[in-house]
Amino acid sequence: MSNKPIGLLDSGIGGLTVLKAAQAMLPDESFVYIGDSARNPYGDRTSAEIIQYTNELASFLVSQDIKMLIIACNTATALTLKQLQKDLDIPVLGVxxxxxxxxxxxxxxxxxxxxxxxxxxxxxxxxxxxxxxxxxxxxxxxxxxxxxxxxxxxxxxxxxxxxxxxxxxxxxxxxxxxxxxxxxxxxxxxxxxxxxxxxxxxxxxxxGALTAVNIGSRLDALGLRTGSCNRQTITLYTTGNVSLFNKIATKWMQSTDMKIKSIPIERLSSYVK
Structure with missing residues (x-):
C-alpha cells in the first residue's frame, strides 16, 4: 500500500484525457500532472529535444515523491519509455x-x-x-x-x-x-x-483511456494501491499560460477541485540529476 501520488507528464493539455480516465477509475488515488505547453507541440521537435524535455518533466515529477510515472504522451512514449524504465526506480508506463x-x-x-x-x-x-x-x-x-x-x-x-x-x-x-x-x-x-x-x-x-486500466492493474500487481480512506487530490502544473490551461482543464475534467500551478521551463532543468 502507498498513499503517494501518481505522476503524469505530457507536452501540454492532451494528457488530461489520460488523467480524467484514471481519476474516475481510481477514485482513491491522488495525481500530480505536468503539461509542457510552453514548448508544445513536441511532434515537430527533434528527437534530442523531446528526450531532453521529457527527462526534465519526469525528474520534476520524481521530486514530487510519486509512486508511478505515466508518460501520457505518445511522442514521448515512443522516444523515452524504455530508457526511463531503466533509469527510474519506480514503475513507468506509456500510452x-x-x-x-x-x-x-x-x-x-x-x-x-x-x-x-x-x-x-x-x-x-x-x-x-x-x-x-x-x-x-x-x-x-x-x-x-x-x-x-x-x-x-x-x-x-x-x-x-x-x-x-x-x-x-x-x-x-x-x-x-x-x-x-x-x-x-x-x-x-x-x-x-x-x-x-x-x-x-x-x-x-x-x-489514453485504456492506459488507465493498465495503471490500475500495475498498482494491484505491485501492491501500490492507496488506502480506501484516502482523499483524492489532483495537482496540475503547466509551463504555459495558466489561465488558458485552467479554462481547458476545468472544462475537460468537469471539476474545479484541482490545484493548478505555473512552473517556468527555466526551473525544470534543475530537477535533472
Whole structure:
C-alpha cells in the first residue's frame, strides 16, 4: 500500500484525457500532472529535444515523491519509455501498448489506422508494436500536425476544427480501415469530429483511456494501491499560460477541485540529476 501520488507528464493539455480516465477509475488515488505547453507541440521537435524535455518533466515529477510515472504522451512514449524504465526506480508506463493491443482486438478486417504527430509516425513505434503482436495487420499512419494546436488553443470544438479534421482525414492512405487509433492524447478532444469524418463503421481507439486500466492493474500487481480512506487530490502544473490551461482543464475534467500551478521551463532543468 502507498498513499503517494501518481505522476503524469505530457507536452501540454492532451494528457488530461489520460488523467480524467484514471481519476474516475481510481477514485482513491491522488495525481500530480505536468503539461509542457510552453514548448508544445513536441511532434515537430527533434528527437534530442523531446528526450531532453521529457527527462526534465519526469525528474520534476520524481521530486514530487510519486509512486508511478505515466508518460501520457505518445511522442514521448515512443522516444523515452524504455530508457526511463531503466533509469527510474519506480514503475513507468506509456500510452502506446494499450492502444495497440485494443486495436488488434477490435479490428475485423485487419486494417488499422493511426493518427499521430509527425514524430510518432516517424518513430514507427505503433506499427512495430502492432506487427510484433499480430504480423498480418495492415497499418496505415497519418501525421496530423494541426490537431494538437486546435486543442492547445482551445479551438477543439469550433467549426474551424471540424473543417481541419475533415480535410486532414481525406489524406488517410488506407480508406478501408475499420479501426483507428487516436495516437496522440490530445486527439480524443477531437473524437466527435474524427468519428464524423471517418464514418460510424470505424471504431476509434482512445489509448489514453485504456492506459488507465493498465495503471490500475500495475498498482494491484505491485501492491501500490492507496488506502480506501484516502482523499483524492489532483495537482496540475503547466509551463504555459495558466489561465488558458485552467479554462481547458476545468472544462475537460468537469471539476474545479484541482490545484493548478505555473512552473517556468527555466526551473525544470534543475530537477535533472
Amino acid at each position: 502506446i501498448s494499450a492502444g495497440s493491443t485494443e486495436a488488434i482486438r477490435q479490428t475485423q478486417n485487419g486494417h488499422i489506422g493511426v493518427l499521430a504527430t509527425q514524430s510518432t509516425v516517424d518513430s514507427n513505434y505503433y506499427a512495430q508494436t502492432i506487427s510484433q503482436a499480430s504480423p498480418n495487420m495492415k497499418i496505415s499512419s497519418l501525421a496530423c500536425p494541426d490537431f494538437v494546436q486546435l486543442v492547445e488553443s482551445n479551438q477543439y470544438e469550433s467549426v474551424y476544427a471540424a473543417t481541419v479534421v475533415e480535410k486532414t482525414l481525406q489524406k488517410l492512405p488506407d480508406q478501408s480501415i475499420d479501426t483507428l487509433i487516436l495516437g496522440c492524447t490530445h486527439f480524443p478532444l477531437l473524437a466527435g469530429f474524427i468519428q464524423k469524418a471517418v464514418g460510424p463503421s470505424v471504431h476509434l481507439i482512445d489509448s
